[in-house]
Structures are given as structure tokens and as C-alpha cells.
Amino acid sequence: MKLRQLGLIAGALCAVIASTTLAADKPLQVATDAAYAPFESQNEKKEIVGFDVDVLTAAAAKSGLHLKFVNTPWEGIFATLGTGDRDIVSSAVTITDERKQSMDFSDPYFEAKxxxxxxxxxxxxxxxxxxxxxxxxxxxxxxxxxxxxxxxxxxxxxxxxxxxxxxxxxxxxxxxxxxxxxxxxxxxxxxxxxxxxxxxxDDASFAKEYYGFAVKKGNKALLEKLNKGIAAIKADGTYAKIYKKYFGN
Incomplete structure (x- = not known):
């Protein structure tokens, strides 16, 4: 094989490797309806901030995931998982049996009612x-x-x-x-x-609810990383610090 051909093949392999690395570093698109303080809202700089943002960002860091939060209207927010426009929905989403039929949830990260x-x-x-x-x-x-x-x-x-x-x-x-x-x-x-x-x-008839991060049905790899991250921030005290920041003791 000629040296020129070898050079072309090597160049092509480098391009593939670079492309793969770039894809791996590409941030996951996170849908959030930023009108739900203190869980998610926009500050004066139009940055998306809140409890959910801090928790998911901390959990993602433990698993090496990169995120990009995108303000997404609540109506139709779950459809973005199916279309692939979003990888995660992080928007104070209550885990319900009905929702589990069309999407998968991380382990609970907040108790509500x-x-x-x-x-x-x-x-x-x-x-x-x-x-x-x-x-x-x-x-x-x-x-x-x-x-x-x-x-x-x-x-x-x-x-x-x-x-x-x-x-x-x-x-x-x-x-x-x-x-x-x-x-x-x-x-x-x-x-x-x-x-x-x-x-x-606070009516006694209201049952406890739990929030989870939603992902596309069947995306077990992402779910495992999210759960790993949630467990890690609960174990090392990071979650407790974030909770105290927004809700006190």
C-alpha cells in the first residue's frame, strides 16, 4: 500500500476519533419549564436557575455528564423526549404510573404533596x-x-x-x-x-408525591448514570446542602 494511501486512512481514522470524542462531549439537552420557582426559573440574566437545576447539575457531574438546560413550555414538554429534541426532562415532574407508561424516571430526588x-x-x-x-x-x-x-x-x-x-x-x-x-x-x-x-x-387527603428526572422510554444507560449521580450527591452531603439552600432545614 502506498504511503499516500496510508496517510489518507490515518487521517480518516483521526477524523472518526475526533468526531466520536466530540459526540461524547456534546451536552445533553435538558427540558425545563422555567416558571416554577424555586425549582426552576430565570434570573435577571435569563439564566435558568433553581433547586432542580442544582440537583441535576451536581448529579450529572458525578457521572461525567454535560448538560444544557433549555426553557421548554410545560405543555408538550414530555413529547420532546420522544422526538429526541431533549434527553432529560427536569421540571419538578411527579412520578406517576400513567407517566411511567410513556417515559422512564430516575430515582426520586424530592418529596412533595x-x-x-x-x-x-x-x-x-x-x-x-x-x-x-x-x-x-x-x-x-x-x-x-x-x-x-x-x-x-x-x-x-x-x-x-x-x-x-x-x-x-x-x-x-x-x-x-x-x-x-x-x-x-x-x-x-x-x-x-x-x-x-x-x-x-394542607389537607390530609393529599398523598405524598415524588419528583424524578424523566428520560426517553428504554434509555437505561442514561438512567443508570443519573441514578448513580443522585446516590452519590446524597451520600456525600451535596444534596443536603442544596436542599438547605432552597428550603432550609
């Missing part, structure tokens, strides 16, 4: 009191599902919004009588709007 927000003069004392009330929820969330079970799936008194903060603002404006949503988001909103004096109800 639903919480009812009401105005300062409201007479509502429990979840059952919402039966004949106008209730705000974020479309497609577990809060939406919980309220549907009480009021009925097509009940016009269920007022759906693109985000929980929008639903809570509607509560402040008197457009709904209550809002049902994840506790972390409700508590964070009230803490940042103390003058409005919203109250919360």
Missing part, C-alpha cells in the same frame, strides 16, 4: 370545600388531576393556567377561590408576596 392556597378572608378549611368553587391549577399537573377527581374532568370551575404563579396571581385578583398546586411552589410564592397574606391548607 399538594397544597391549597386561599385568600386571607376565605372560609375554605378543607379540600372537600372546593366542590362548588372556582379552582386554579396548572394545566397537566398533578394538581390538575387531583382537582378533576373532586370536581369532574370537564367541570368549568376548573380554571387552568400555563404556570402555577399565574394561577396564584389570579387568586390574588379574585378570579378563582383557591389554587391547588405543589407545596414547594405555593410556599415560595407566598413567601415572596407576604403583603397579600395568602393562607394555605
Amino acid at each position: 399538594q397544597l391549597i392556597a386561599i385568600g386571607p378572608k376565605s372560609k375554605i378549611t378543607k379540600f372537600a370545600d372546593l366542590k362548588d368553587k372556582k379552582v386554579g391549577v396548572q394545566t397537566g399537573t398533578t394538581g390538575d388531576e387531583v382537582v378533576q377527581k373532586l370536581l369532574g374532568k370537564t367541570n368549568p370551575n376548573i380554571k387552568r393556567f400555563e404556570s402555577t404563579p399565574l394561577a396564584l396571581k389570579e387568586l390574588l385578583n379574585g378570579g378563582v377561590d383557591a389554587v391547588v398546586a405543589d407545596n414547594g411552589v405555593v410556599v415560595n410564592f407566598i413567601a415572596n408576596n407576604k403583603n397579600d397574606k395568602l393562607k394555605t391548607i
Whole structure:
């Protein structure tokens, strides 16, 4: 074989190796609906920040994964896994049996439950009191599902919004009588709007929920790396530090 041919083959092999390395270093696309503080939101610089961002970034680092967070509307966010536009959905996603049918989840990284927000003069004392009330929820969330079970799936008194903060603002404006949503988001909103004096109800009927990072169905390799990372940050105290940063002790 001529030297020139050998040089061409060697060059081609180098190109393949470089291409493979580049692909390996290519960041995973992470879908997140950045309107759900303190889990994910945008700061003044339009950077995506929050509890979920910190946890996933720390876990990914333990497994050598590189990430790029992309602000993605909640409605249709899971479809991005199937199309390949996103590799991970990290957006305070509750693990449910229904969702498990179309996607896979990492091990849980946060325990949550639903919480009812009401105005300062409201007479509502429990979840059952919402039966004949106008209730705000974020479309497609577990809060939406919980309220549907009480009021009925097509009940016009269920007022759906693109985000929980929008639903809570509607509560402040008197457009709904209550809002049902994840506790972390409700508590964070009230803490940042103390003058409005919203109250919360923790109803005994609400079950515990767990958040997980979602990946495309069957992507076991990525799932194993995520779980390895989650376990590592829980073991070395990193997770506890992140939790304290957003929620205290």
C-alpha cells in the first residue's frame, strides 16, 4: 500500500476519533419549564436557575455528564423526549404510573404533596370545600388531576393556567377561590408576596408525591448514570446542602 494511501486512512481514522470524542462531549439537552420557582426559573440574566437545576447539575457531574438546560413550555414538554429534541426532562415532574407508561424516571430526588392556597378572608378549611368553587391549577399537573377527581374532568370551575404563579396571581385578583398546586411552589410564592397574606391548607387527603428526572422510554444507560449521580450527591452531603439552600432545614 502506498504511503499516500496510508496517510489518507490515518487521517480518516483521526477524523472518526475526533468526531466520536466530540459526540461524547456534546451536552445533553435538558427540558425545563422555567416558571416554577424555586425549582426552576430565570434570573435577571435569563439564566435558568433553581433547586432542580442544582440537583441535576451536581448529579450529572458525578457521572461525567454535560448538560444544557433549555426553557421548554410545560405543555408538550414530555413529547420532546420522544422526538429526541431533549434527553432529560427536569421540571419538578411527579412520578406517576400513567407517566411511567410513556417515559422512564430516575430515582426520586424530592418529596412533595399538594397544597391549597386561599385568600386571607376565605372560609375554605378543607379540600372537600372546593366542590362548588372556582379552582386554579396548572394545566397537566398533578394538581390538575387531583382537582378533576373532586370536581369532574370537564367541570368549568376548573380554571387552568400555563404556570402555577399565574394561577396564584389570579387568586390574588379574585378570579378563582383557591389554587391547588405543589407545596414547594405555593410556599415560595407566598413567601415572596407576604403583603397579600395568602393562607394555605394542607389537607390530609393529599398523598405524598415524588419528583424524578424523566428520560426517553428504554434509555437505561442514561438512567443508570443519573441514578448513580443522585446516590452519590446524597451520600456525600451535596444534596443536603442544596436542599438547605432552597428550603432550609
